[in-house]
Amino acid sequence: MTGTTASTGPLLLGVRHHGPGSARAVLAALEAARPRVVLIEGPPEGDALLPLAADEQMKPPVALLAHAVDDPGRAAFWPMAEFSPEWVAIRWALAHDVPARFIDLPATHSLALTEAGAAEEPPASPAVDPIGVLAETAGYDDPERWWEDVVEHRSPDGGAGDPLAPFAVLAEAMTALREVYGDGGHPRDAVREAYMRIQLRAARKEFGDEIAVVCGAWHVPALAARTTLAADKALLKGVPKVRTELTWVPWTHRRLGRHSGYGAGVDSPGWYGHLFGAPDRPVERWMTKVAGLLRDEDRFISSAHVIEAVRLAGALAAVRGRPLPGLTETTDAIRAVMCEGSDVPLALVRDRLVVGETLGEVPDGAPAVPLQRDLNRQQRTLRLKPEAGERELELDLRKDTDAARSRLLHRLRLLDVGWGDRAAGRGSTGTFRETWRLRWEPELHVRVAEAGVWGTTVLAAATAKAESEAVSATALADVTALAERCLLAELAEALPVVMNALADRAALDAGVGHLAEALPALARSLRYGDVRATDTASLGAVAVGLAERICVGLPPACTGLDADGAAELRRRVDGVHTAIGLLAGAVPADGLRERWAAVLRKLAARDTVAGVIRGRATRLLLDEGQLTQDEAARLMGLALSPGTPPADAAAWIEGFVGGAGGGGMLLVHDERLLSLIDTWLTGVRASAFTDVLPLLRRTFSAYEPGVRRTLGELVRRGPAPGGPQHGSAEASPSGFGPGLDEARADAVVPVLRLLLGLDPGPAPRNDHTEQPLGATA
Numbered sequence: 157m158t159g160t161t162a163s164t165g166p167l168l169l170g171v172r173h174h175g176p177g178s179a180r181a182v183l184a185a186l187e188a189a190r191p192r193v194v195l196i197e198g199p200p201e202g203d204a205l206l207p208l209a210a211d212e213q214m215k216p217p218v219a220l221l222a223h224a225v226d227d228p229g230r231a232a233f234w235p236m237a238e239f240s241p242e243w244v245a246i247r248w249a250l251a252h253d254v255p256a257r258f259i260d261l262p263a264t265h266s267l268a269l270t271e272a273g274a275a276e277e278p279p280a281s282p283a284v285d286p287i288g289v290l291a292e293t294a295g296y297d298d299p300e301r302w303w304e305d306v307v308e309h310r311s312p313d314g315g316a317g318d319p320l321a322p323f324a325v326l327a328e329a330m331t332a333l334r335e336v337y338g339d340g341g342h343p344r345d346a347v348r349e350a351y352m353r354i355q356l357r358a359a360r361k362e363f364g365d366e367i368a369v370v371c372g373a374w375h376v377p378a379l380a381a382r383t384t385l386a387a388d389k390a391l392l393k394g395v396p397k398v399r400t401e402l403t404w405v406p407w408t409h410r411r412l413g414r415h416s417g418y419g420a421g422v423d424s425p426g427w428y429g430h431l432f433g434a435p436d437r438p439v440e441r442w443m444t445k446v447a448g449l450l451r452d453e454d455r456f457i458s459s460a461h462v463i464e465a466v467r468l469a470g471a472l473a474a475v476r477g478r479p480l481p482g483l484t485e486t487t488d489a490i491r492a493v494m495c496e497g498s499d500v501p502l503a504l505v506r507d508r509l510v511v512g513e514t515l516g517e518v519p520d521g522a523p524a525v526p527l528q529r530d531l532n533r534q535q536r537t538l539r540l541k542p543e544a545g546e547r548e549l550e551l552d553l554r555k556d557t558d559a560a561r562s563r564l565l566h567r568l569r570l571l572d573v574g575w576g577d578r579a580a581g582r583g584s585t586g587t588f589r590e591t592w593r594l595r596w597e598p599e600l601h602v603r604v605a606e607a608g609v610w611g612t613t614v615l616a617a618a619t620a621k622a623e624s625e626a627v628s629a630t631a632l633a634d635v636t637a638l639a640e641r642c643l644l645a646e647l648a649e650a651l652p653v654v655m656n657a658l659a660d661r662a663a664l665d666a667g668v669g670h671l672a673e674a675l676p677a678l679a680r681s682l683r684y685g686d687v688r689a690t691d692t693a694s695l696g697a698v699a700v701g702l703a704e705r706i707c708v709g710l711p712p713a714c715t716g717l718d719a720d721g722a723a724e725l726r727r728r729v730d731g732v733h734t735a736i737g738l739l740a741g742a743v744p745a746d747g748l749r750e751r752w753a754a755v756l757r758k759l760a761a762r763d764t765v766a767g768v769i770r771g772r773a774t775r776l777l778l779d780e781g782q783l784t785q786d787e788a789a790r791l792m793g794l795a796l797s798p799g800t801p802p803a804d805a806a807a808w809i810e811g812f813v814g815g816a817g818g819g820g821m822l823l824v825h826d827e828r829l830l831s832l833i834d835t836w837l838t839g840v841r842a843s844a845f846t847d848v849l850p851l852l853r854r855t856f857s858a859y860e861p862g863v864r865r866t867l868g869e870l871v872r873r874g875p876a877p878g879g880p881q882h883g884s885a886e887a888s889p890s891g892f893g894p895g896l897d898e899a900r901a902d903a904v905v906p907v908l909r910l911l912l913g914l915d916p917g918p919a920p921r922n923d924h925t926e927q928p929l930g931a932t933a
Contacts, residue, residue: 165365166356167191168380169241170326170373171850172287172303174412174422176239176432180371182722188250189367193359194249196242197375198234198258199266200355201402205522206258208404209243210250211220213519216243217407217425221601222263225399228525228605231269233598235407237425239432245370254810259369261348268396286342286374296810300422301482331377347395348380350388357385367774400780403523405601408544409512426512427483440480446505455501457494465493498760515544515596526612534564534614542596549762551590562590566645567618571607589852615647622650626657628851632670635661636677637813668709672728675702679735699739700748706732715764719807722766726811729759729769733776753782759789767804770795771811778822789828796836806848806855812928814855826867834871887899 167189171178186194202220216238222229229477235244249256260266280730290731291302306542319837339345356379359367362489392685409425422428443465445458454827469481478485487502487510495501520532535541551558576592610624611617622642629635635658642650662674678699710732714725736752759765759773760783774791777783794800796809813823813833823830856864 166360166367166369167320167323167325168327168376169245169368169370170242170330170376172300173242173372174235174237174240174425174428175300175303175426177303178241179239179244179432181319181322181847182241183244185247185323186245186368188319188481189368190252190366192256192363192366193255193257194245195257195259195356195359195366195367195371196245197260197352197367198242199260199263199265199373199402201400202234202258203256205254205402206246207250207406208519208522209246210523211519213517214404215516215517217242217409218404219401219407219477219598220516221605222267222400222402223366223403223602223605223687224267225397225401228608229603230270230398231602231605232263232267232270233405233407235412237407237409237412237429238429241370245368249432255360257355257369259352259359261351263400263402264397265347265351265395267400268398269347278694284333285336286330286337287341289333289337292328292421298484301478301484305478305482311430326373327376327380327911329363330373331380334374334377336763345375345378347391349375350378350383350391353381354382354385354391354392400769401523404518406516406518406542407598408516409514410544411598424483425509426514428510429512429514430509439469439486442486442491442509443469443537446494449505449508450494450501453501454505455494460837461494465489468493492552508622513543513545515542525605525608527610527614528601530613531568531604538564540564540594543594544576544596546593546595549576549592549594553588553590562644563646564614565592565642567614567647570641570645570647571603571614571621573603573607575600617647619647619650622647623653626654629657629661632658632661632674633677636674640677641870655698662702668706668713669725669728671730672708672710672725675699675706676735678702679738699735702747703732703736703739703752703766707755707919708822709754710755711758711762711765714759714763714769717766717769722768722807725766725771726768729772729776748890751782756782767795767807768811771808773811775812785826785828789826789832792829792832796832798839802840802848803851807849809833810851810855814858821863825871827870830867830870843897 160540167185169182169185172184197307199220199222201222205220208214216236219233219235221231221233223229236246246256248254285299287299287303291297291299294302294306296305305925334340352375356367356369371379409429411423412425431438431443440462443462446465447462450457465486466489469485470486472488473479473481476485481489487505490505491497491499491502495505524532538557540561549561551562552558553562565782568575575596576594579591579593606619607621610620622638622645625638626635629638635654639651639658640655641655662671682696683701710729714722717725733752733756736748740749756773760770760777762770765773770791774783774788778785778788792808792812796805823833837852856867861869
């Protein structure tokens with residue numbers, strides 16, 4: 157069976173998976189032997205899918221996907237690239253009308269074994285890499301380089317040589333390794349190899365010895381071993397089963413590095429694809445590709461660079477005793493000649509060319525769950541082609557196509573199909589715009605198969621899943637977040653179920669913290685509902701009810717808190733403040749803002765409330781115009797009085813001027829507040845200073861560099877002579893006034909009206925334009 161000709165037994169072609177040299181060797185061996193049938197390592201359930209490999213729409217890399225029918229998350233892939241020996245064997249068989257069959261252990265067993273063995277202890281010794289052992293024995297540190305040098309580039313007389321000879325030599329080497337290492341740390345291989353031998357016997361009865369077997373080189377000695385049919389069937393007795401389905405799915409070059417299915421990963425699929433596809437002079441063609449890439453990145457690369465890089469790669473191969481330059485030699489030459497010794501552009505070459513982002517395609521006729529077919533249809537309709545590389549997508553929701561794209565992406569996120577993630581937009585941040593970061597991964601096909609249990613279309617599946625989550629949710633915040641996601645995905649049929657669950661959870665949940673955490677999502681939902689013209693009246697009623705309950709229960713909840721609890725509740729106060737601002741403009745809520753302002757006044761004035769919350773309440777009131785600067789200065793003076801513990805005073809400062817909202821600019825423009833903080837800080841005892849310093853550093857380090865520099869200059873200059881006196885222009889810093897200059901402020905109103913299109917007539921004469929720039933604006 158291990159002879160080198162078809163007449164002495166089946167031709168066993170041991171290969172390295174995803175190896176271009178192996179693929180070329182397999183093609184040459186098949187052309188020389190002309191077998192009547194080709195047996196390939198792979199799941200036999202895939203035999204019915206093999207004719208699709210000849211379809212014009214099929215473009216590798218692709219993979220056979222097997223998943224359990226009742227548990228689609230239990231899945232396995234058998235990836236194949238254009239340079240994979242298995243793919244070459246399939247295409248050769250289809251082109252020559254020769255039957256091709258998979259002979260590995262069926263997926264119905266392999267998936268069941270994976271699940272059954274999940275809790276088993278790992279093997280005592282690590283799995284053996286046979287090619288790695290041979291390479292190390294020969295003094296190589298790179299198994300692939302050894303394989304290229306010894307197996308792919310060598311021939312006895314320098315010519316083409318016997319196309320079957322390399323496989324005979326490799327079979328002899330693997331036999332020696334199996335004698336030493338046994339199963340090599342792969343105990344399940346015995347079951348797989350028993351099944352392959354049974355399939356090989358059946359093929360010999362049908363076709364005689366004119367058979368070619370393409371499999372991992374490690375399995376060749378086991379397939380050549382003399383065993384009985386009864387012994388092989390005994391190994392398969394009792395192997396568990398699970399109902400499975402198979403299909404072709406697109407794969408990517410980057411994912412060829414994954415150890416799944418065939419169990420072999422490659423680090424440089426783009427390089428291998430180039431080697432397999434280059435008709436001649438592969439090094440020269442590779443250097444030309446690299447030069448084109450670097451030129452596209454605005455690097456100066458001339459023809460002389462290409463010529464010198466080719467020459468250097470050949471010289472390095474000669475010095476290192478290699479028959480041809482490999483990836484190591486070409487990379488070293490590119491770094492030295494084209495990248496001037498820098499690894500930064502070299503990283504781009506590796507990412508774009510050595511690895512690559514090629515995404516395969518499969519025919520429309522490939523089996524798929526109904527949900528996948530609906531997703532494919534929508535992707536074509538919306539012109540959202542899946543791509544392996546990451547890209548940003550800007551959507552304007554006022555356009556029908558962009559709105560439909562947004563709906564699809566939101567529905568997929570609800571189904572846990574993470575094709576896209578929301579990102580911060582570079583332009584407008586309004587509700588009419590969305591920015592998505594898209595990247596299609598082959599594993600998403602498994603996610604789609606898992607989501608298929610919810611429905612046959614994306615809309616139906618997302619609706620069913622949303623309804624199920626609404627019924628099973630126990631936390632109010634989870635239901636409000638779900639309501640927001642349903643509005644974004646425009647799941648009109650799911651909203652009534654979600655709203656009923658929301659009303660039930662809101663009525664039962666008495667925790668102010670939970671209510672405060674849930675309210676912002678409801679307010680955003682009302683905002684998004686307005687953009688998408690969705691009826692949100694019932695949602696608004698629930699939101700107003702939550703806000704009313706928060707106003708009643710928040711003051712008592714803000715007492716007796718530790719530092720972490722106070723910081724968390726401060727964050728929720730910010731969220732409630734923003735949410736009430738949105739609610740006041742979106743739903744009928746008479747007096748809601750006034751009641752919330754009264755709550756903030758209570759929080760700002762109570763000594764029992766944590767300092768960070770009192771400071772934040774004071775700041776929110778000041779920003780809303782509910783508190784004058786004099787009142788804010790008075791509250792700050794009380795908070796920073798000598799009787800206040802330094803840690804509490806520092807927490808008050810953090811709440812008042814920390815976080816978002818321009819706290820630094822407030823201090824720049826109001827010297828009284830800055831002077832109060834400066835006076836307090838200089839009076840802190842040395843023993844307490846080290847305790848408050850981290851909190852103060854965290855507060856002021858969040859300011860922009862320009863703001864910190866201005867504050868430093870004001871502090872270095874010190875207070876104005878006589879101290880800051882409100883209403884005294886002499887006490888104001890240079891360029892700033894103590895209050896509002898109403899006459900000068902009124903002067904800009906006509907110009908603003910003209911810019912906004914409110915007053916088509918010419919702007920009136922500005923009598924105040926000659927005031928000095930240092931006057932207050």
